[in-house]
Amino acid sequence: MSALRDAAMKSKAWPFEEARAILKRYEKKDPEKGHVLFETGYGPSGLPHIGTFGEVARTTMIRRAFEIISDIPTRLICFSDDLDGMRKVPENVPQQDMLREHMQKPLTSVPDPYGEYPSFGHHNNAMLRRFLDTFGFEYEFISATDFYGSGRFDAVLRRAAERYDAIMNIMLASLREERQQTYSCFLPIHPETGRVLYVPMKNVDAVRGEITFDDEDGREWTLPVTGGNVKLQWKPDFGARWAALDVDFEMYGKDHSTNTPIYDGICEVLGGRKPNHMTYELFLDDQGQKISKSKGNGLTIDEWLTYAATESLSYFMYQKPKTAKRMHFDVIPRAVDEYHQQLKAYPTQDIDGQVNNPVWHIHGGHPPQSKMVVPFSMLLNLASVAGAKDSKGLWGYIRAYAPEASPETHPDLDAAAGFAVRYFTDRIAPTRQFRLPDEKERAAMVDLRARLVAWEGGQDADALQSMVFAVGKEHGFEPLRDWFKALYEVLLGASEGPRFGGFVALYGVKESVALMDRALAGELV
Numbered sequence: 001m002s003a004l005r006d007a008a009m010k011s012k013a014w015p016f017e018e019a020r021a022i023l024k025r026y027e028k029k030d031p032e033k034g035h036v037l038f039e040t041g042y043g044p045s046g047l048p049h050i051g052t053f054g055e056v057a058r059t060t061m062i063r064r065a066f067e068i069i070s071d072i073p074t075r076l077i078c079f080s081d082d083l084d085g086m087r088k089v090p091e092n093v094p095q096q097d098m099l100r101e102h103m104q105k106p107l108t109s110v111p112d113p114y115g116e117y118p119s120f121g122h123h124n125n126a127m128l129r130r131f132l133d134t135f136g137f138e139y140e141f142i143s144a145t146d147f148y149g150s151g152r153f154d155a156v157l158r159r160a161a162e163r164y165d166a167i168m169n170i171m172l173a174s175l176r177e178e179r180q181q182t183y184s185c186f187l188p189i190h191p192e193t194g195r196v197l198y199v200p201m202k203n204v205d206a207v208r209g210e211i212t213f214d215d216e217d218g219r220e221w222t223l224p225v226t227g228g229n230v231k232l233q234w235k236p237d238f239g240a241r242w243a244a245l246d247v248d249f250e251m252y253g254k255d256h257s258t259n260t261p262i263y264d265g266i267c268e269v270l271g272g273r274k275p276n277h278m279t280y281e282l283f284l285d286d287q288g289q290k291i292s293k294s295k296g297n298g299l300t301i302d303e304w305l306t307y308a309a310t311e312s313l314s315y316f317m318y319q320k321p322k323t324a325k326r327m328h329f330d331v332i333p334r335a336v337d338e339y340h341q342q343l344k345a346y347p348t349q350d351i352d353g354q355v356n357n358p359v360w361h362i363h364g365g366h367p368p369q370s371k372m373v374v375p376f377s378m379l380l381n382l383a384s385v386a387g388a389k390d391s392k393g394l395w396g397y398i399r400a401y402a403p404e405a406s407p408e409t410h411p412d413l414d415a416a417a418g419f420a421v422r423y424f425t426d427r428i429a430p431t432r433q434f435r436l437p438d439e440k441e442r443a444a445m446v447d448l449r450a451r452l453v454a455w456e457g458g459q460d461a462d463a464l465q466s467m468v469f470a471v472g473k474e475h476g477f478e479p480l481r482d483w484f485k486a487l488y489e490v491l492l493g494a495s496e497g498p499r500f501g502g503f504v505a506l507y508g509v510k511e512s513v514a515l516m517d518r519a520l521a522g523e524l525v
Contacts, residue, residue: 003351004365008068011355014321015058019065022249022276026072031248035073038063039247039275040139041238042080044107044124045090050299050327051283052128054317055251056137058280061318061361062249068365076139078132079241082107082121083144083231085187085196104195106231108145121145131301135310144237149228156244157225159270160185160232162206167236170265174235185236186211188223196231238263243272251278255290281324299327307423308332308376309415311362315339318358329427336376336416343370371410373402377498378506379420384428384492385507385515391417401459401506432493434524441486442520444475449516455509464509465501490519 008016022036040055056078063074085104089096095113099120102110107121117123121143129141147153160167167185175183184201188211202220203212211230212222223229232240241247242263257279264274282290304313312335319325342359346367354360359367374382379394388394391407394417398405407414437445448471457463472483488497497503504512518524 004355005069007351007355008065011352013065013356013361015061015065015361016069016355018062018249018276018278019069022062022066023070025248025276026070030072031246033246035075036066036070036248037246038074038076039241039245039250040076040078041250041252042078042125042128043084044080044082044121044128045084045086045088050301050304050313051253053131053135053301053313054280054283054321056132056139057135057314057317058321059249059251060137060139060364062251062278064364065361076137077142077245077247078128078139079142079144079147080121080125080128081144081234081237082125083148083196083228084234086110086120104197106145106189106194106196108143109194135314144231145228148231151227153240153244154226156240156270157230157232158209160236160240161204161209161211161225163269164204164206166269167266170262170269171233171236174259174262183233184211184213185233186225187231187233188213188221189229189231190215191221191223191229235259235262236266239266239268239272239274240270242267242275243270246272247275249276249278251280253282254279255282278321280321283327284324299329303329304332307419307427308336309412309419312336312339314362315342315358318361329423332423333376333380336419340370340372340375340412343367344372370412371405372413372416373405373410374398374413374416374506375498375502376416376420378502379417380424380428381492381497381503382506383421383424384432384494385511388421390421391415394421397506397508400508428494433489434493434519435489436522436525437486437490437520440475440477441483441490444471444477444483445487445490445516445520447471447475449513449520452504452509452513452516459505459509461499461502461505463501464504465499468500468504491515491524493524 009020026036038059040059042052059076063076067074083106086099086102086107087104089099093099093113099110099113107124108119110120112118112120112123114123117126125141125143132139164185171183171185172180182198182200184199186201186204188197188199189195190197197213197215199213199215201211201213205211209225210222211225212220214220231237238259239262242250260277267274284290307329312332315338316331316335339359342357346354346357346359349357382394382397386393386397391414395407398413398417405413448468451467451471469480472480475483477483484500485495487500488494507515
């Protein structure tokens with residue numbers, strides 16, 4: 001352990017860098033609460049998306065890194081802001097008209113449009129928890145509805161009433177003049193309509209812990225700030241939650257970063273110590289637009305897992321969290337192959353290299369062995385020519401290429417083969433565009449076909465690649481990638497692919513000759 005801890009203390013992997021910063025909080029004495037508390041937040045206004053998962057995955061990576069460099073126990077809380085009023089109806093859920101009737105009600109008071117849970121908030125919370133559980137995350141779930149209603153937040157809410165002016169001073173400095181006139185950090189929940197009200201306060205009684213306000217109809221009400229009668233606006237809620245729970249670390253997206261001084265200031269006004277935080281860049285869709293829960297314009301968690309194993313998603317999350325990344329279907333195959341490349345490299349690395357390898361952080365220091373003897377990108381091309389309906393349809397080719405492999409001994413490869421067939425069927429087949437070769441390409445392909453017919457080198461992928469390379473060079477392709485691009489466009493209906501020699505080795509030399517015959521005869525167009 002000492003060698004591992006030494007390596008971790010100098011590792012440049014971002015989870016260890018964040019973990020070391022958290023350790024500095026307790027250089028002089030351990031936390032009074034007896035543990036270091038990590039928190040992630042979830043706004044259940046729509047179905048959970050991959051960005052939500054990313055916060056928990058990345059925070060878990062930092063938590064595991066912290067546990068290597070410190071003996072202080074840790075906890076991770078996933079906090080759902082489900083007492084928020086529903087401000088707009090998500091576009092990707094059923095019963096839109098019904099939901100519109102419940103605008104501004106807390107999400108846990110809005111009926112579930114799917115009819116499966118007590119409320120829309122409960123439904124979205126369940127979707128999040130189901131997914132986090134499939135990944136085996138170790139976390140504690142807290143619902144804001146329960147947190148406010150059970151009294152766990154009461155002490156901080158009373159303090160917020162006592163220090164109302166100090167909180168308002170922080171908030172008003174960040175608001176436009178027009179918004180300042182009506183702003184209050186307290187949002188009462190109307191006793192009759194159940195709606196979350198955005199109204200100014202007529203009085204805040206610090207001694208009694210009560211607020212007085214007029215509702216939209218001009219009627220005056222006085223409510224205690226405790227017991228779930230009132231919630232805090234989202235920015236004050238952030239800081240108040242940190243104070244109430246004594247949070248040590250929370251990460252959030254770059255869109256929150258300008259609010260950090262507000263969150264920190266309110267936490268400190270309420271008697272807390274501001275936590276360490278990390279801001280990450282946002283995920284973008286294939287058009288470069290920010291992914292939105294309400295628009296549903298990004299990949300969902302379930303969509304990713306339709307086409308790849310969970311570890312590939314964790315790998316994508318690990319990569320450069322402070323760089324904006326496009327998240328769409330095309331990134332999945334690359335993430336799968338890069339993850340397995342790192343997994344194969346891990347046993348060959350020394351301990352310094354291992355703690356900098358993404359798979360150490362994905363698997364909490366215990367990565368499995370990769371048995372992906374065929375890359376995912378190659379399986380996709382195999383699926384395109386094999387006409388397979390499931391993984392069984394690819395195994396004849398895989399066994400010929402790698403006789404030692406079987407679904408039983410290589411379960412990750414078997415799963416990947418199934419994913420590849422599904423990905424090809426859904427994402428590639430509808431977009432394929434075959435073409436005929438031009439004269440120069442046809443001459444080169446006829447030459448390549450003749451060499452394949454005479455080939456006696458077995459399924460040596462490197463030797464086959466060298467031969468394909470030589471044909472392209474002899475026929476004057478410059479740059480050579482134009483030759484490989486032509487092969488894929490004519491034979492597979494796509495402009496990109498893995499090493500062509502590897503494809504021939506996997507699909508089979510005779511089978512590749514037959515495919516070329518069909519392409520040269522114009523049967524694929």
